[in-house]
Amino acid sequence: MTLGKDWAIAWIEGCVKTVSEHREELIELDRAIGDGDHGENLDRGFTAVKSKLSSADVSNSGDVLKLVATTLMSTVGGASGPLLGTAFLRAAKEVTAENLGPRDLVAMLEAGLAGIQARGKADEGEKTMVDAWAPAVRAAEKAAKDGLAPEAVLRAAADAAQAGAVATGPLKATKGRASYLGERSIGHRDPGATSSAYLLEEAAKAAEK
Numbered sequence: 029m030t031l032g033k034d035w036a037i038a039w040i041e042g043c044v045k046t047v048s049e050h051r052e053e054l055i056e057l058d059r060a061i062g063d064g065d066h067g068e069n070l071d072r073g074f075t076a077v078k079s080k081l082s083s084a085d086v087s088n089s090g091d092v093l094k095l096v097a098t099t100l101m102s103t104v105g106g107a108s109g110p111l112l113g114t115a116f117l118r119a120a121k122e123v124t125a126e127n128l129g130p131r132d133l134v135a136m137l138e139a140g141l142a143g144i145q146a147r148g149k150a151d152e153g154e155k156t157m158v159d160a161w162a163p164a165v166r167a168a169e170k171a172a173k174d175g176l177a178p179e180a181v182l183r184a185a186a187d188a189a190q191a192g193a194v195a196t197g198p199l200k201a202t203k204g205r206a207s208y209l210g211e212r213s214i215g216h217r218d219p220g221a222t223s224s225a226y227l228l229e230e231a232a233k234a235a236e237k
């Protein structure tokens with residue numbers, strides 16, 4: 029698939045579906061080390077995105093991502109709404125071509141991560157969504173440098189995000205609500221890293237169609 033507006037819409041429709049499918053899992057993960065609302069919050073947010081997207085007049089992928097950003101910011105409670113909203117907004121600003129290439133995708137992912145870190149002040153290894161995004165950015169950068177196709181850049185990012193989310197299990201949380209648990213946060217995967225990996229997986233899947 030050419031990576032333009034149709035890809036962005038397919039990506040976001042995939043996000044709506046995956047968040048709904050993993051709602052209970054995300055609730056359970058957040059119940060273990062947070063306040064248990066992550067699955068419900070995200071599902072509410074992406075349900076609102078779906079309804080807005082169906083009636084909105086979007087002319088390019090940047091418009092799609094901007095709509096996602098503003099909707100998540102206004103409908104998702106807790107920390108994840110502003111964090112993901114900022115990520116999508118910053119990524120949207122990097123959309124300068126209608127047909128996105130490897131470099132554009134890397135720039136979007138880098139901007140998304142920078143937005144999350146500007147808002148959340150978390151570094152890698154603190155058991156947050158940064159632990160999915162940071163390896164995703166590195167993998168995308170490498171794939172683009174190696175001359176891979178856009179869909180392969182997104183695949184590399186998605187796989188690295190998933191590995192990063194899994195790797196949050198043994199970490200001790202030092203940022204966010206889970207940090208109050210200290211050692212007791214060890215052994216549970218971070219819900220934010222997990223959901224971010226699901227969202228990035230959908231970006232790759234939409235491109236592979």
Ligand SMILES: [Mg+2]
Pocket residue numbers: 058062063064065066106
């Ligand atoms: Mg929560």
